[in-house]
Amino acid sequence: MHDTPSETRRVRLSCEEADILLDNLAAHYRLFAPVRLPGRGRFSDQDAIRYAEVHTVHEIEHARRSHFSPKEILFPVSQTLFYLMDDALQEPQDDPRDMLVFLRACDIHGIARLDDIFLNNGPEPEPYYARRRARIKLALLECRHSLDEHCFCVAMGTNRTDAYAMAVRCDEGQLLVEVRDDDLRPALPASAAPADFTPEFPTADPQPVVVPDADRLQSAIRDHGFFAHPMWADYAKRCIACGRCNTHCMTCSCFTAYDIAYTEQPNAGERRRVWASCHIDRFTDMAGGHAFRDENGSRMRFKTMHKIHDFYQRFGRHMCVGCGRCDASCPEYISFATCISAISRVLEER
Amino acid sequence: MTNPYQPQPAAILDIRPETAIDTTFRLAWDTPPSPGQFYEVSLPRLGEAPFSISGIGDGYLDMTIRKVGRVTEGIFALQPGDHVYLRGPYGHGFPLEQLAGKRLVIAAGGTGLAPVKPVIQYALAHPERFNGMEILLGFRSPEDILFREEIAAWQQQAPVHITVDRAAPGWPGKVGVITELLPGLDLAPLDQFQAVVVGPPLMMKFTVRALTERGLCDDQIWVSYERRMSCGLGKCGHCKINEKYVCVDGPVFNFTEARWLID
Numbered sequence: 256m257h258d259t260p261s262e263t264r265r266v267r268l269s270c271e272e273a274d275i276l277l278d279n280l281a282a283h284y285r286l287f288a289p290v291r292l293p294g295r296g297r298f299s300d301q302d303a304i305r306y307a308e309v310h311t312v313h314e315i316e317h318a319r320r321s322h323f324s325p326k327e328i329l330f331p332v333s334q335t336l337f338y339l340m341d342d343a344l345q346e347p348q349d350d351p352r353d354m355l356v357f358l359r360a361c362d363i364h365g366i367a368r369l370d371d372i373f374l375n376n377g378p379e380p381e382p383y384y385a386r387r388r389a390r391i392k393l394a395l396l397e398c399r400h401s402l403d404e405h406c407f408c409v410a411m412g413t414n415r416t417d418a419y420a421m422a423v424r425c426d427e428g429q430l431l432v433e434v435r436d437d438d439l440r441p442a443l444p445a446s447a448a449p450a451d452f453t454p455e456f457p458t459a460d461p462q463p464v465v466v467p468d469a470d471r472l473q474s475a476i477r478d479h480g481f482f483a484h485p486m487w488a489d490y491a492k493r494c495i496a497c498g499r500c501n502t503h504c505m506t507c508s509c510f511t512a513y514d515i516a517y518t519e520q521p522n523a524g525e526r527r528r529v530w531a532s533c534h535i536d537r538f539t540d541m542a543g544g545h546a547f548r549d550e551n552g553s554r555m556r557f558k559t560m561h562k563i564h565d566f567y568q569r570f571g572r573h574m575c576v577g578c579g580r581c582d583a584s585c586p587e588y589i590s591f592a593t594c595i596s597a598i599s600r601v602l603e604e605r
Numbered sequence: 606m607t608n609p610y611q612p613q614p615a616a617i618l619d620i621r622p623e624t625a626i627d628t629t630f631r632l633a634w635d636t637p638p639s640p641g642q643f644y645e646v647s648l649p650r651l652g653e654a655p656f657s658i659s660g661i662g663d664g665y666l667d668m669t670i671r672k673v674g675r676v677t678e679g680i681f682a683l684q685p686g687d688h689v690y691l692r693g694p695y696g697h698g699f700p701l702e703q704l705a706g707k708r709l710v711i712a713a714g715g716t717g718l719a720p721v722k723p724v725i726q727y728a729l730a731h732p733e734r735f736n737g738m739e740i741l742l743g744f745r746s747p748e749d750i751l752f753r754e755e756i757a758a759w760q761q762q763a764p765v766h767i768t769v770d771r772a773a774p775g776w777p778g779k780v781g782v783i784t785e786l787l788p789g790l791d792l793a794p795l796d797q798f799q800a801v802v803v804g805p806p807l808m809m810k811f812t813v814r815a816l817t818e819r820g821l822c823d824d825q826i827w828v829s830y831e832r833r834m835s836c837g838l839g840k841c842g843h844c845k846i847n848e849k850y851v852c853v854d855g856p857v858f859n860f861t862e863a864r865w866l867i868d
Contacts, residue, residue: 336610337610337611339649339650341649342614342649342688344611344612344649344690346608346611372839372840372842373840376839376840376850376853377836377838377839377840377850377852377853378838378839378853379609379838381609381836381838381840382607382608382609382610476847476865476867477865482867508840508842509841509842509843510835510836510840510841510842511835511841511843512610512652512653512835512836512841513652514647514648514649514650514651514652514653515650516650521650522650523650524649524650526610526647526649526653528835528841531835531841531842531843533842538843539832539833539843540833541831541832541833542654542671542673542674542677542833543671543673544673545805545806547868548868557868560847561845564848565845565847565848566848568847568848569848
């Protein structure tokens with residue numbers, strides 16, 4: 256949590272002033288925000304909303320949730336760990352510039368979950384993640400209400416945050432800004448008019464989601480065979496193991512490292528890590544062909560337990576941050592939020 | 606910040622075939638791991654995979670490897686003097702201090718014998734630190750028996766019971782699953798025993814069940830789990846079972862913990 260800022264500034268900026276702010280910030284930071292990519296969506300004539308580098312305020316998609324999460328800024332889909340030249344392993348240089356990322360409260364909580372895995376789990380911090388993490392500041396994109404029917408941040412307790420350097424609200428063509436970070440304050444245009452703005456947060460989910468008590472769930476798993484409950488068989492029929500829920504998820508952080516050799520120059524290549532995930536085939540394949548959780552229902556169960564039970568048992572807070580991207584992306588219309596509530600219902604019925 | 610993914614070269618000192626499909630590679634390596642720990646082994650441009658250690662000695666490590674994929678095919682193409690790349694050791698090995706003074710039952714199935722072999726060798730080299738040992742080994746067939754020379758040497762010092770799942774006529778030994786060796790064991794006094802069980806998932810499940818039916822408590826049983834760890838550092842997620850990560854919390858678990866690891 257941040258200390259009480261020495262001098263928080265709250266201002267209202269015109270469109271032109273807002274772009275001056277971004278220009279000033281861009282002198283030191285690469286700015287990342289959700290942007291609308293026309294025609295790039297899943298269906299014809301649909302737009303995609305994804306994270307990209309921005310230079311002006313009007314590029315930022317304020318109203319809708321991004322389809323993919325901002326995790327890819329810290330943890331890219333594919334990342335080179337080493338360049339492999341004959342027998343030498345050469346670590347690549349990462350872009351040394353600082354970054355400012357515009358993101359929602361749930362995603363700010365999501366970054367804390369990524370920190371738990373990449374920085375805090377195991378014997379030491381993960382250097383590729385840690386380097387980028389040390390270079391980003393977080394700019395809250397205010398959600399005054401849930402963005403759509405898939406949001407359930409209130410149930411997950413991730414609707415509020417104070418872990419941001421600045422916050423913005425788009426207000427009828429103007430930008431309300433709260434700047435808490437000393438480094439960012441000088442970027443405000445001199446002409447900025449003071450305003451009474453502190454970000455608001457959603458206080459109710461569109462669909463109530465009941466999160467099961469983690470200790471009670473553990474007892475159901477250990478003593479009452481919950482993993483064999485018929486509810487998982489339903490998911491075995493519906494899930495097609497495409498992994499969209501994993502790849503869109505803000506907190507899914509699994510990866511596989513693999514090597515490639517360049518076709519043109521086979522003595523050179525790369526060791527890369529790419530996103531991997533528990534719903535996708537071959538995630539648990541071992542030498543000799545053994546695998547775990549062959550059935551898609553078991554994978555749904557495994558993911559669900561990680562998000563609302565296992566992670567909690569290890570780190571003291573749930574991994575799921577209720578951003579709703581899994582529900583919005585599932586081609587089989589499986590709702591993770593509904594699954595969470597169904598678990599609570601099963602525990603009640605027992 | 607040091608890079609934990611950076612491997613170190615290790616020269617191949619010796620290559621010794623164990624069976625038609627398993628071969629032991631001896632690697633020059635100065636810092637000995639604890640028995641039961643593992644390394645990530647790579648060949649540039651072919652990839653990286655986790656391997657357990659089947660032998661630990663002065664200036665060397667043994668890895669017993671089966672040719673099943675890109676990395677192992679690459680390793681099998683190497684000659685003494687060539688290099689592989691290692692990072693590790695990772696994870697928690699067998700708790701030699703908790704096994705000390707006890708009577709050991711070692712039950713290993715197939716290639717599960719590889720990570721346990723250093724424990725057996727340690728116990729045989731330090732008989733004064735233990736109160737005896739029974740070794741139970743299961744293999745698919747007589748042709749799959751690993752470490753024949755070593756086993757012959759162990760038989761001079763401790764009872765070694767071997768069974769195979771199937772054998773051609775003429776095999777003088779026992780045919781059957783490893784649990785069939787258990788009724789013959791004298792497990793008295795019960796509280797003096799510690800058991801180590803390593804092998805394929807089903808073998809471990811039924812062997813542990815048979816040991817608990819014979820009266821051993823969960824905390825007297827140790828198992829080692831195999832997963833395809835990509836990082837070895839608690840990050841990549843491949844080895845997660847419930848809230849545990851096999852690479853950092855294991856691969857060796859006391860059964861009081863392992864009994865809750867449901868996959």
